[in-house]
Each structure stands twice: as structure tokens, then as C-alpha cells.
Amino acid sequence: MNDDESVNVSKEEEEYVLIDLDEVARDIDIPAEAPYILSGLDTLNPVLTINDKIKLVGEYLETIGTCLAFSDKEVVAAENQTPHKTVEPIAKLHKILKFRLALDNVYGEQTETTKL
Template sequence: MNNEESGKVSKEEEEEEYVLMDLDDVSRHIDFPPDAPYTLSGLDTLNPILTIDGKIKLVGEYLETIGTCLAFSDKEVAAAENKTPGKTVQPVAKLHKILKFRLALDNDDGETKASNL
């Protein structure tokens, strides 16, 4: 008897994990366009790589959050007659990790390391 015959269908549960990308240290030293294309690779490694606009290479490091971080989204709400428009704020996700980025330096041996910026 297979799983379909017994009425039990095994499903793999997908677990979503949200990570906050912290670019504060880098944005103080480098200006990058807000609409620049980017590539994020190596999320399953200790030091993911973020390449912005094909020119700026950043190396990340995971930091655990203290307590629970919550991410919210806000939406404009249409105003009713004689009222001003407003915003609604809704929770999007719980965050357990922060991915803090620094400018990457490539060594002569091709290895990428974070700078001290």
C-alpha cells in the first residue's frame, strides 16, 4: 500500500527565514544608486557576498538578534471624504539574524575578505 492509498500524502514543509541586510557601515563611505542591480550569493555560507551594480563587492557576516526583531510594511490608505490620507502598518516577518556587510577586499590568492570599514 502506498501513501496515496492510505490517504496520507507526505509533504515537505518549506521553512522561510528572513534576514535583515545591514548596509549602514558601507553607506557612510560609498554612495550607490538606489535602483542599482545587485547579486546576493552564498547565503548558506558564513560570509555571503553582495555585488552591487557589478562594481561594488561587499562581504557579509551573520549576527544573531537579541530578542525578536519584527519587520513591518506600511501602506497608504485612501482618505474618506473630509479626512486626510493615512497609513496602515502591518507585521511582515520575525527576524532572527542580521546580515551586516562590509566592503570586500580581494587578496592576491583570489580570496575575498571584509575590510575594516
């Protein structure tokens, strides 16, 4: 390779997104173990399908300020101490993905299947 040629190295950055289901959680019951499919993350409106019955449409919102995600782990204590939890930051979030019911859930044939 001579000096005129350049090598294109693409580095993929990890991006974390918070999935916000608060708005739909009031209207539908989502079982904790329900299977789901999340598609179209690279589009303006990703789709979340839960239990092959509920279709949700998302919209990205930019975070205001710094939004951090944490994990908590239970730490085993010595004999004379009580166990406790530690909290560690795991990611800095750049976007929130807020979901709402898809229109076909409200007005279409799937209306009866939105309640599990």
C-alpha cells in the same frame, strides 16, 4: 504502502534576514536603482555585488530579542478625512546580515571602482 514505510515530507520554513549596509554606506555611494547580485545565502559569508563594481562580504548576526519587520500602506480616506498610513507586521527576523567591503575592494585592483 505498508505500515513499515514512512513518507518523508520536508517542509521548508521561510526565514527572513535583515540586510545591514550601514557600515559601508558611510564609505560608498550606492545608487537606489543599482543592479545587484546576492549569492551564497546558505554560507557563513554571503557576497553582495553591486553594479558589477562593488563587492561586499556579509556576516550573519543573531538578533537579540524579537526583531520584527513592518510594511506601511497609505489608506485612502473619505472626502472629509485626510489619508493616513497603516503599519502591519510582515515578518519576524531571526538574523541580521551585516556587510563590509571585500578586501579586494580595499587593497586590490578594484580600489578605484568602489566609488560610484
